[in-house]
Amino acid sequence: MMNKTALFIPCSVNLLLPWIGEAVDRVLKRLDVVSVYPDRQTCCGQMVYNKGFFNEARSFATHFLDVFESFDAVVCPSGSCTAMVKHRYPSLFDDDPKMKQRALDMAGRVFEFSQYLVDVLGVTDTGASFSGKVAYHDSCHLSRDLGVSLQPRTLIRAAQGTELVVLNNGDQCCGFGGEFSVSYPDISTAMVSAKAQSYLDSGADLLVVGEPGCLLNIGTYLEKNHPGKQVLHIAEFLDCQGGENGR
Amino acid sequence: MDVKTQSYVTEAKKEMASPASRTFLDFFLPVLSAVREIGMTSFPDPAAAVERARAIRRSSVDRLGELLETFERNAVKAGARVFWAENAHEANIYIRDLVNRHRIPYVTKGKSMITEELGLNEVLKKNQTPVYETDLGEFIIQLLEKPPFHIIGPAINIPTDEISRVFMEKAGMDSASTDPVVLGQAARNFLRDKFRHMRLGITGVNMAVAETGSILNVENEGNIRFNKSAPGIQVSVMSLEKIVPNLDDALHMTRMLCRNGTGQKLTSYVTLDTGPRKQGEKDGPEELHIIILDNGRSRIYDDIKTREVLQCIRCGACINVCPVFRQIGGYPYGWAYTGPIGKLLNPLLLGLDRTRDLYGACTLCKACKTVCPAGIDHPSMILYLRNKNLAADPVLQGEGSTFAERLMSKTAAFAATRPRTWNTAARLGSFLASKLGPCHPLVSAWTLKRTFPSLPPKTYRDLRKHP
Known part of the structure; x- marks a missing residue:
């Protein structure tokens, strides 16, 4: 087990979906991982960066490094926040070799939640159980930016009573894209409706995602248009013991 | 062609509501992506093939100036006339004057996005010179007076009954039919006559080979071959990034282009020609004019961050996988280039101030970057364009940020460290x-x-x- 593992909780989880953070805590505890929640953490800065405010994003990056670089591993239940730290931070400091080096050092130690469980801890069976069919949506930043798509599937398959089924166009974007979802609502909702259709077609009882943004987007779409169809974050899914999620 | 990039949102809504577009988008684009994937597996080592292609394109663009000069030297040595056009106007005037000098009654064209970029058809029309598009898709949209929907399938979204109607109205078809074979025959009958009497043919260029001064085109209909071999005068227009160093590289890129565009190992026709007809040769033009178009590309080249876009080979793979394109189709992009590559090229060539929705309406999902055989990182460049727009970049014609945007981002950055x-x-x-x-x-x-x-x-x- 690693010495010092820190949790980095995305803003969306902190403010809107705190139960995902709690699920992360419980799953890690079940696996005997001692995690720290550094109190001074704020935000990865993805919102301002994706808008094009690179200078402002540097403030976020600098603060993140100050808070987290003393840890051996940083775990985050979001692919896009992880990718921001891992891939975008180094590129923000092309003109500052010292900061770039700090960002690069950090890049090797930040992990998305499922990636951390499988690749770092070597865990496949988390002791979760859920009886039914589960489909997994490959979030863009997880699958294409971080290359994480086998890890969550491995964890889902290992859950007791769970059958992993195929989601058509499973790696196609759900249409969230942060500000995109409100700047281009017609396109965004057309995209999420295509995603929901794939879920319905898959025959799954539950959709699992690794990205809080996708969860908000798909979840609120389903709630309005297909009430009863459930979507859970991978941490919530792994927290399930006996079919009922751990909310 | 008209620039309609500012009506992106309204056009997008219109397309999403159109049942004909929906059928095409929902069904055909995933199929195109799938055949591409199958096509790629026919390489002994697909990943290595992609790596090699990306390396070829990167080095071709890095050596752009030198390779273009070599190309010009070798093309001229083979008897071609090379004209460097700094902008669309110069290229159009060159072609118009050529048409007038030789008293050309009409011109025929092979499908080329570059002449869409030039707005050449409008210029020739104003010159009272009839233009016949000879690619079936281009022919259809020319008759319908519609812009191209997709860079490799300009009319791929048009239902057959609409084609039937316009063929009866404008292309001499006798009775209505939605049978593709009948429609194809009607277009063939109409165009054969134009081919028979053609005197000047205009085509684009897929690759210009520096080492030999040759130009290469891929196609599936044979109409480009007609345009390059039958008329007395051939005009080949290329944007300056179409250069590759040598034949080996050109052939590798051809394999890559065909697989990524249509899933084919090779298109039905590939023409590689060097200079005009030589003594004793049976066919080929007496005059070959090669127009090398800049039209803002030197400026794109000068910025190390935007230079990468010049690596594009226009295969269309990024378009077929784009989840936004899969909802809205090609019209909203409002100019010659559509999909992810259009999100880059249109703003870079037209200016950031009137293309905001193109680099704005992107979720940064990276599907485009993942498939790109030319090694373009579209999402990173989209972010760069957003950044330059906020910074009111004078070269790229950025708009600048609003007070509210500045306030939000500065406040957030201030709070982020507290x-x-x-x-x-x-x-x-x-x-x-x-x-x-x-x-x-x-x-x-x-x-x-x-x-x-x-x-x-x-x-x-x-x-x-x-x-």
């Missing part, structure tokens, strides 16, 4: 957002087809500190 301020502001911000009425534009945009998320009583942070 955890207490951050937490208070975030809590307050989300509380206020939860109290916004359903009429607020942000709320109504989200709740168009979604519920509004409710604000939990405690943040994770609070729960962790006081469980």
Whole structure:
């Protein structure tokens, strides 16, 4: 087990979906991982960066490094926040070799939640159980930016009573894209409706995602248009013991 | 062609509501992506083939100036006339004057996006010179007076009954039919006559080979071959990035282009020709004019961050996988290039100020970058364009940021390094957002087809500190 593992909780989880953070805590505890929640953490800065405010994003990056670089591993239940730290931070400091080096050092130690469980801890069976069919949506930043798509599937398959089924166009974007979802609502909702259709077609009882943004987007779409169809974050899914999620 | 990039949002809505477009988008684009994937597996080592292609394109663009000069030297040595056009106007005037000098009654054209970029058809029309598009798709949209929907399938979204109607009206077809064979025959009958008497043919260029001065075109209909071999005068227009160093590289890129475009190992026709007809040769033009078009590309080249876009080989793979394109189709992009590559090329060539939605309407999902055989990182460049737009970049014609945008980003950056301020502001911000009425534009945009998320009583942070 690693010495010092820190949790980095995305803003969306902190403010809107705190139960995902709690699920992360419980799953890690079940696996005997001692995690720290550094109190001074704020935000990865993805919102301002994706808008094009690179200078402002540097403030976020600098603060993140100050808070987290003393840890051996940083775990985050979001692919896009992880990718921001891992891939975008180094590129923000092309003109500052010292900061770039700090960002690069950090890049090797930040992990998305499922990636951390499988690749770092070597865990496949988390002791979760859920009886039914589960489909997994490959979030863009997880699958294409971080290359994480086998890890969550491995964890889902290992859950007791769970059958992993195929989601058509499973790696196609759900249409969230942060500000995109409100700047281009017609396109965004057309995209999420295509995603929901794939879920319905898959025959799954539950959709699992690794990205809080996708969860908000798909979840609120389903709630309005297909009430009863459930979507859970991978941490919530792994927290399930006996079919009922751990909310 | 007209620039309609500013009506992106309204065009997108229109397309999403069109049943004909929907059928095509929902069914055909995934198929195109799938045949591409199958095509790629026919390489002994697909990953290595992609790596090699990306390396070829990177080095071709890095050596652009030198390779273009070599190309010119060798093309001229083979008897071609090379004209460097700094902008669309110079290229159009060159072609118009050539047509007038030789008293050409009409011109025929092979499909080329570059002449769409030039707006050549409009110029020739004004010159009273009839233009016949000879690619079936281009022929259809020319008759319908529609812009291209997709760079490799310009009319791929047009239903057969609409084609039948316009063929009867404008292409001499006798009776209505939605049979593709009958429609194809009608176009063939109409165009054969134009081919028979053609005197000047205009085509684009897929690759210009520096080492030999040759030009290479890929196609599936044989009409480009006609345009390059039958008329007395051949005009080949290339944007300056179409250069590759040698034949070996050209052939590798051809394999890559065909597989990525249509899933074919090779298209039905590939023409590689060097100079005009030589003595004793049976066919080929007496005059070959090669126009090398800049039209803003030197400026793109000068910026090391945007230079990468010149690596594009116009295969269309990025377009077929784009989840936004899969919803809205090609028209909203409003100019010659569509899909992810259009999100880059149109703004870079037209200016950031009138193409905001092109680099704005992207979720940064990276599907385009993942498939690109030329090694373009579209999402990173989209972010760069957003950054340059906010910074009111004079070269790229950025608009600058609004006061509200500056206030938000500066405040956020200030709070980001001050955890207490951050937490208070975030809590307050989300509380206020939860109290916004359903009429607020942000709320109504989200709740168009979604519920509004409710604000939990405690943040994770609070729960962790006081469980």
